[in-house]
Amino acid sequence: MIVRLNHELANVFGELPKTLFFEYRTLAATANCLASDYSQACLRWTGLDQSEGAAMPLPGPAAALPRRRIAKRNSWEFVAERQTQEPIAIIGLSGRYPQARNLDEFWLNLREGKDCITEIPGDRWSLSELYHPDRQEAISRGKSYSKWGGFVEGFAEFDPLFFKISPRDAANIDPQERLFIAACWDLLEDAGYTREQLSTRYRGQVGVFAGITKTGFALHGPELWRQGERVHPYTSFGSVANRVSYLLNLRGPSMPIDTMCSASLTAIHEACEHLLRNECELAIAGGVNLYLHPVNYIELCAQRMLSADGRCKSFGKDGDGFVPGEGVGVVLLKRLSQAIEADDQIYAVIRGTSINHGGKTNGYTVPNPTAQTELVRAAMEKAGIGARSLSYIEAHGTGTELGDPIEIAGLTQAFRRDTQDTQFCAIGSAKSNIGHLEAAAGIAGLTKVILQLRHKQLVPSLHAEELNPNIDFGKTPFVVQRALAEWKRPIIEENGTRRELPRIAGISSFGAGGSNAHIVVEEYVPPVDVERRSVVVSELQPALIVLSAKNEERLRERAEQLL
Incomplete structure (x- = not known):
């Protein structure tokens, strides 16, 4: 209409x-x-x-009627650079995504502009009785008109004895929970922390914040019971966070978060807030998303949310919906001052986070560009930066005809309060590569930004060769990133002098029910007076590294992973 x-x-x-x-x-x-x-x-x-x-x-x-107007400022006028709160350091990172068992593979896929969408694998469910290519026919008959998605390989693989869980109990636990547990263990290995350190050095004051929204695993129960299986599959959002706290003996806040598609970014926001209120000393935050039953697809198709051709055209022409995607990702967070003092590795710093709701709109799943504007402004103000400082936006970008223009409108209004400049900020979306990960979409976008910061490159956003005709990008601050390029630090002129700014990005995530989240992330540049303790390793100056495993096969595998 x-x-x-x-x-x-x-x-x-x-x-x-x-x-x-x-x-x-x-x-x-x-x-x-x-x-x-x-x-x-x-x-x-x-x-x-x-x-x-x-x-x-x-x-x-x-x-x-009075009409609110946004004051226009000089194109080089900035919000006063003031830090209103201490930044949060990202000191650990882990995740698994479609066609990527680790973050090295994920980066390679992003850099090469790989489309990781495939047909639904046979180990999920059969398409023969549940798929129909005609949209109307599929909806009327309770079927799915989509047969594509981005899927995590080996999604059900789990070593229960490693985590001291009985195999029978593990079989009943939702694979999302098992995947999140394994990702949290990888996270601590990446950050260089052990369970003992968390219990002694930090007295267990570590929070766990888990974004999750998908159910469906329990629906397999009746069929398995008819086959004589003695299993009781279940999904518990609370258990996803609580079991991590239990297994690692953590005594900080432990909570699941379901704000639909903004769940993982909201989890990160909550983790930052708890750290700033001294309610924990470390925080594990992220999200997980798996499609474990065909009802997930059928419900999304009934709401006409899915793409009919299996492509997520973020900001591209003919976008007709999103493609489902799977993944898990977590970050380990700590106050920046404490991370520097502990000589932690620091991937990036979170300068500001914000959440809000769109309120009453034209429909329950219809976004509100004004609320999105206020969301972005709030995060920028917490970060103490102006719009001209941002050089990249990892957008929500679901690839719909009017959803993408609404997001650009909200972002443009937020930027216009600082500058009238156009096309100075790159924009893209990981959804074009791996689909929409719903509860894990935000952490996937944050992970992409962190990897781009590490490699100082901007990766291409796919399926946008022809841009959405409902968006006039030439009149906005944004340029869709359609090729691999160096991520250059922005240079600004202020009071007749040129100044180089750090690489700063914004990440957006919007829930279908109106819950919005945005965070501002900046590259970490160590202070000149901080010297990291490091060891130079080379062929002439080798280092001895001790590895252990349960058997020789696993030991060799661990050595290959490290290499």
Whole structure:
């Protein structure tokens, strides 16, 4: 309906924002916008331009309504650089994503612009009875019109005895929970921490914040019981976080978070807030998402959310929905001052986080660009930076005809409060590579940003050879990143002097029910007075590293992983 309304109004007003009816929810507010921003067109439309009253505003309630205006600033004017809170250091990182069992493989896929979407694997469920290519027919018959997704290989692999869990108990635990446990162990190995250190040095004051939203594992129970299996599969969101705390003897906050597709970024926001309130000394935060039953696809298709051709066209032409994706990712967080004091590795720093809700909109799953604007502004203000300091945005970018324009409208309004400059900030979305990971989408985007910071490169966003015609990128601060390129630090001119800024990125994640999250991440540049304790290793100056494993095969595998 909104597409048709936009088309009709274009005949009168010419080019109008495609997001007009998302920004103004009532006819009075819409009329007021048109009367104030397109007054001449309104006068021509009503014939008042040919009468004595041509110079007068339109009559009626619309002319009396106050309309909030955003003050325009000089293009090089910045929000005062002020740090309102201590940054949070990211000192550990782990994850698994479609066609990537580790982050090295994930980076390779991103750098090469690889589309990791495949047909649904046979070890999930059979397509023969559950798939129909015709959208209407599939929905009417309770089937899926999509047969594509980004899937985690070996999603059910788990070593229960390593974690001192009985195999029978492990078989009942949702694979999402098992995957999250393994990712948390990898995370601590990456950061160089042991269970003993967490219990002694930090007195167990470590929080666990887990984003998760998918169910369906328990639905396999009845069929397995008919086959005589003595199993009781279940999904418990609380257990995803609680079991990590239990296994690692952690006594900080332990909570699952389900805000739909913004769950993992919201988990990171909560972790940062708890650290800043001294409610824990370390925090594990992230999310997990698996599609374990065909009902997940059937429900999404019933809401017409999925792409019909298996491509997630973030900011591209003909975007008709998202492609489901799987993955798990976690970060280990600590206050920056404490991380420097402990000589931790620091991947990047979180300068600011923000969450909010879109409130009442034109529909339960319809986003609110104004709320997204306020969300981004709040994170920037916490970070103490202006829009011109940002050089990359990892967008939500689900690849829908009007969802993407709404996101660009919200971002543009947020940036316009600082600068009128155009096309200075790159934008992209990992969804174009791996699909929409729902609860794990935010952590996937953050991981992509961290890897880009590490390699000082911006990777291509796929399926955007032709851009969404509903977005005029030339009038926005953004350029879709469509090729591998160096991530250059921005240079700004201020009071006649040129200054180099660090690489700073924003990451957005929006839940279908209106829950929004945004974080601002900056590359870590060690202070000049901080010297890291390091050992130079070379062929002439080798180092001895002791490895252990349960048998020779595993020992060789561990050595290959380290290599």
